[in-house]
Amino acid sequence: QPKTPSKDDSEFRDYSHSEISRDVATIKNSVVMHLTATFLRTPASIDSAHAYLASAFSVRDRLLQRWNLTNEYHDKIGAKRVYYMSLEFLIGRTFDNALLALGLRQEYSKVLGDVGFCLEDIIDEERDAALGNGGLGRLAACYVDSMACSNYPGWGYGLRYKYGMFQQQILNGYQVEAPDCWLDSPNPWEFPRPDVTYPVKFYGHLVRDPHSEHRFKWESNVVYDAMAFDVPVPGYGTTNVGNIRLWSCKTNTLFDLNKFNSGDYQGATGGQVAAQILTDVLYPNDNTNDGKELRLRQEYLFCSATMQDILARFRKTNRPLSELPDLAAIQLNDTHPTLGVPELMRILIDDEGLSWDEAWDITTRTFAFTNHTILPEAMEKWPVPMLDKILPRHMGIIYDINLFFLQKVEKQFPGDRELLNKISIIEESNPQQVRMAFLACVGSHKVNGVAAIHSDIIKQTIFKDFVRIQGEDKFINKTNGVSPRRWMNECNPDMSDLITEVVGDRSWVNDLTKVKQLEGKLEDVNFRERWWAAKQKNKERLAEYILTTTGIKVSAHALFDIQVKRIHEYKRQLMNIFSVIYRYHLLKQMSPEQREQEVPRVVIFAGKAASGYWVAKQVIKLINSVAEVVNSDEEIGDVLKVVFIPDYSVTAAEVIIPASDISQHISTAGTEASGTSNMKFVLNGGIILGTVDGANIEIGEEIGEEQIFFFGCLAHEVEDFRHYLRFNQPKPDSALQTAFDMIQRNTFGDAQLFQPLIDAIMRGGDVYLLSVDFPSYIEAHKAVEEAYRNHDEWVTKSILSVARMAKFSSDRSIQEYAEEVWNIEPQPVLNCGL
Ligand code: NTF
Known part of the structure; x- marks a missing residue:
C-alpha cells in the first residue's frame, strides 16, 4: 500500500495550480530539457524527429497540468459526466491542434525557428493516431473535441490498438495493405496508467446463488488485464482539457513462472501473446460487420473495463448506486459497445447485490444509443452459441432482458405473436442470433439517428415497432457536426484569417454562428x-x-x-x-x-x-x-x-x-x-x-x-x-x-x-x-x-x-446531446476557485 503524506496538500498545490509561464525562454528551456532528459539527445544531435518529440512533450506538460485541474475540479463539484463509448477514435495528429488550442503556435514557431527548423516540417513528423475507419470514428474525435472546448465534463472511452487503420499503397493500380505501426516511436499524446488496470474474464461457468433468483457467481480462470492510457484532448481557448481513456491488454500478469522455471521460456510468455492480440488491431471494416470471435472479445474487454472504471469513480462519491444516472450518462457510439448494458447489469446484480428491477432502472436511465447505419450488412448480430461460450453470464442476462421486455409487450399487445417475433432481441434463426441494435435500443432511454432523414428512416424501418411500443419521444434526431477547430481553423489558415478579420477576433472558432x-x-x-x-x-x-x-x-x-x-x-x-x-x-x-x-x-x-x-x-x-x-x-x-x-x-x-x-x-x-x-x-x-x-x-x-x-x-x-x-x-x-x-x-x-x-x-x-x-x-x-x-x-x-x-459545428450537436440526452452542463474550470 502506498503511503499518504502526513501534511495537507497546500505546499504543493500552488505549484500545480499556477500556469507554466508562456514566454519563449520558458518554452525553449522546456524543449531543451525534454530533448536532453527525456530523449538523451544533445543540442548538437537534434534532428526534426527529436525536435518534434521534445516540443510535443513540452506541450503535453501543459495539457497534463490542465488535465489535472479539470478532473480535480469536476470531482470536487460532483459534476455529472458523459462517457462516450466508441470502438473507434480517428484522432489524426495532435501537435498543431494543441498549439492552436493553447495559443502557443507563434511561440513554438519562434523557438524552433531559432535553431533553424520550420514549424510546418516539425508538425509533419507526427504520425496520425488512426484508431478508426471513417466517419464514425472521426465523429467520436470531433465530439470529444467539442466537449472539451464547450467545457462539458465528458470522457471518451475506447481501445488502444497497437496497429491502427492499415496504410494503403497502390501497386500496379491495386490497393495493397501495410500495417500501421504507429506506436513504433514514442507517442507524446498518451499517458500510461498502470495503476488503472482491471481484470476482465472470459469463458468459465456459472454458479447460481442459492438465496437469490437472479444472482450468479461467474467462475473462470481466463482473465485478461485491461490497462488504461489517457489521451488528453486540448480545449481551444479554455483551461478545460478532455480525456479519451483507451484500454490496452496488459500482458505481464500472464507470465507463467512455473513454465519459466522449468526452462520453457517460450511457453512462459505464451499467455502474453494471446493477451496482446485482443487490442492488437483495429477491424478495418466500415459499414460492415464481419462477426469474428476476436472482435466480440475486443468489444467485451472494452465494455467491461469501461464499466468497472465508471463505477470505481462513482463509488468514490459514496452516493447510493440508485444515483448513478445523476452522475453518469453513457452514450453508445453504434452497437459496438452494447455489451456495456449486460455488463452493468451483471455488476449491479452479482457484485453489488441489487435486485433485477433496481439494476434495470439504473441501467436504462444511464445509457443512450446512437444508430449510424441501416445497411443490412452492417447490422451487428452475434450467434447465441458463441456468446454463450465466451460470456455465459451475459448471455443469461440478455435472455432475461429479452424475456421481461417481451412479457411487457405481450401485456400491451395481447396475442400479437408476429410482433413478438419481430422485436425479439433473439433472432430465431439457425443458430439463434443476438440482435445488438435491439439490445441497445431496449437498454437505452434515448435512441438517435445522425441526420434528419436518417432518424426518420430508422423510425419507419428497424425501430418501427419499438416506436409503437416505447413511444415517439424516445426516438430523436441529432444531426452530426464537425469541429471548426480542426476542419477550418487548423486546416485552412488563410480562409480562417479572413473570417477572423470579418468577425473581429477568432471567437468564431468556438462559436460558429458568428x-x-x-x-x-x-x-x-x-x-x-x-x-x-x-x-x-x-x-x-x-x-x-x-x-x-x-x-x-x-x-x-x-x-x-x-x-x-x-x-x-x-x-x-x-x-x-x-x-x-x-x-x-x-x-x-x-x-x-x-x-x-x-x-x-x-x-x-x-x-x-x-x-x-x-x-x-x-x-x-x-x-x-x-x-x-x-x-x-x-x-x-x-x-x-x-x-x-x-x-x-x-x-x-x-x-x-x-x-x-x-x-x-x-x-x-x-x-x-x-x-x-x-x-x-x-x-x-x-x-x-x-x-x-x-x-x-x-x-x-x-x-x-x-x-x-x-x-x-x-x-x-x-x-x-x-x-x-x-x-x-x-x-x-x-x-x-x-x-x-x-x-x-x-x-x-x-x-x-x-x-x-x-x-x-x-x-x-x-x-x-x-x-x-x-x-x-x-x-x-x-x-x-x-x-x-x-x-x-x-x-x-x-x-x-x-x-x-x-x-x-459539432459544438451544436454536443450542446443538443448535453441538453436533451445527457442532462449535463458546462463546467468551465476557470471559475473553479481551487
Ligand atoms: C457512418 N456509419 C455512416 O455511414 C455515415 O453516414 C455517418 O456520417 C457516420 O457513421 C457518422 O455518423 C458507420 O460507420 C457504421 F458503423 F454505422 F456503419
Whole structure:
C-alpha cells in the first residue's frame, strides 16, 4: 500500500495550480530539457524527429497540468459526466491542434525557428493516431473535441490498438495493405496508467446463488488485464482539457513462472501473446460487420473495463448506486459497445447485490444509443452459441432482458405473436442470433439517428415497432457536426484569417454562428478576391501534395472535383469513374478548338477499401487504370486529369478538403446516414454535387438550394426502383452504355478485370441504382460546369455557403446531446476557485 503524506496538500498545490509561464525562454528551456532528459539527445544531435518529440512533450506538460485541474475540479463539484463509448477514435495528429488550442503556435514557431527548423516540417513528423475507419470514428474525435472546448465534463472511452487503420499503397493500380505501426516511436499524446488496470474474464461457468433468483457467481480462470492510457484532448481557448481513456491488454500478469522455471521460456510468455492480440488491431471494416470471435472479445474487454472504471469513480462519491444516472450518462457510439448494458447489469446484480428491477432502472436511465447505419450488412448480430461460450453470464442476462421486455409487450399487445417475433432481441434463426441494435435500443432511454432523414428512416424501418411500443419521444434526431477547430481553423489558415478579420477576433472558432457576418462581405470586391486567392493557394498546396504522392502534375487552375471517403458500393465511386470515362469519350470526339473551350478538370479520388471487400478493391483498380490512360493522353492534356491519392487519412484530408471546388457525396438516396465530410467541404468554401441523402439535405436547407447541386432519385422511390430491377434488366442510357463499351473494348486494360463491376449493374439487380441516377448525374455535372464558368457567381456561392454553416459545428450537436440526452452542463474550470 502506498503511503499518504502526513501534511495537507497546500505546499504543493500552488505549484500545480499556477500556469507554466508562456514566454519563449520558458518554452525553449522546456524543449531543451525534454530533448536532453527525456530523449538523451544533445543540442548538437537534434534532428526534426527529436525536435518534434521534445516540443510535443513540452506541450503535453501543459495539457497534463490542465488535465489535472479539470478532473480535480469536476470531482470536487460532483459534476455529472458523459462517457462516450466508441470502438473507434480517428484522432489524426495532435501537435498543431494543441498549439492552436493553447495559443502557443507563434511561440513554438519562434523557438524552433531559432535553431533553424520550420514549424510546418516539425508538425509533419507526427504520425496520425488512426484508431478508426471513417466517419464514425472521426465523429467520436470531433465530439470529444467539442466537449472539451464547450467545457462539458465528458470522457471518451475506447481501445488502444497497437496497429491502427492499415496504410494503403497502390501497386500496379491495386490497393495493397501495410500495417500501421504507429506506436513504433514514442507517442507524446498518451499517458500510461498502470495503476488503472482491471481484470476482465472470459469463458468459465456459472454458479447460481442459492438465496437469490437472479444472482450468479461467474467462475473462470481466463482473465485478461485491461490497462488504461489517457489521451488528453486540448480545449481551444479554455483551461478545460478532455480525456479519451483507451484500454490496452496488459500482458505481464500472464507470465507463467512455473513454465519459466522449468526452462520453457517460450511457453512462459505464451499467455502474453494471446493477451496482446485482443487490442492488437483495429477491424478495418466500415459499414460492415464481419462477426469474428476476436472482435466480440475486443468489444467485451472494452465494455467491461469501461464499466468497472465508471463505477470505481462513482463509488468514490459514496452516493447510493440508485444515483448513478445523476452522475453518469453513457452514450453508445453504434452497437459496438452494447455489451456495456449486460455488463452493468451483471455488476449491479452479482457484485453489488441489487435486485433485477433496481439494476434495470439504473441501467436504462444511464445509457443512450446512437444508430449510424441501416445497411443490412452492417447490422451487428452475434450467434447465441458463441456468446454463450465466451460470456455465459451475459448471455443469461440478455435472455432475461429479452424475456421481461417481451412479457411487457405481450401485456400491451395481447396475442400479437408476429410482433413478438419481430422485436425479439433473439433472432430465431439457425443458430439463434443476438440482435445488438435491439439490445441497445431496449437498454437505452434515448435512441438517435445522425441526420434528419436518417432518424426518420430508422423510425419507419428497424425501430418501427419499438416506436409503437416505447413511444415517439424516445426516438430523436441529432444531426452530426464537425469541429471548426480542426476542419477550418487548423486546416485552412488563410480562409480562417479572413473570417477572423470579418468577425473581429477568432471567437468564431468556438462559436460558429458568428460566420454569418461573412454575408455582409458579399459585395466587397476586394474581400472576394482575397477569398478566392485563399482557395487558390489551397489548390496549389494540394497540387503539390498530388505531385509528391502520385507523381502526377495537375494544374491548380483547373476545377478540382473531389470524392474522398471509404470505398463502398453504396457511396458509388463507380458511378463517378463511369462519368469520367464518358467525359473522356466526349473530349476525344472534340476538335482541339472545341476542347479549348471546356472547363479543365482534375478528378480526385482517395479512400481505403476494407481488406476483404473485393468489389471495392476492383473499383480502385478501375480508377487507377482510367487515370493511367487519361493522364498520358497528350491530346487531352490538362483538360482532364484523374488522380487517386493513396493512403487517405485525417492528415491527408486536411490538405485535400480546403482545396475543393466541387466535392461529391453521391450515395444512393437513403443509404448514407449522414456523412460528415460533406460538412467539412462546404465549411471550407467548396460546393457539393450530391444526392438527396443524409446531411446533404440539411446542408441544402441551411445554405440555400442554389448553393448545392442535387440530382438523383429520392429515398422514398428507391424501393420501387429496386423492386423493378429485380425482375427487369436495367436500361443504361447512352452515356452509361458508352462507358461500358469503352471498358469492354479494353480501353483501360483487360476488360475481364472490370466485367464483374458492370455485371453487378446489368445482372445483379443494380442494387445501388447507378443506371437510374446516371442521366441526372450527367446533367448535374453540366450544371456545375456552367456555374463554374461564371466566376463571380461561384465566389458568391462559396462565401454564402460558409456563412451559413453554423449548424454543422459539432459544438451544436454536443450542446443538443448535453441538453436533451445527457442532462449535463458546462463546467468551465476557470471559475473553479481551487
Ligand atoms: C457512418 N456509419 C455512416 O455511414 C455515415 O453516414 C455517418 O456520417 C457516420 O457513421 C457518422 O455518423 C458507420 O460507420 C457504421 F458503423 F454505422 F456503419
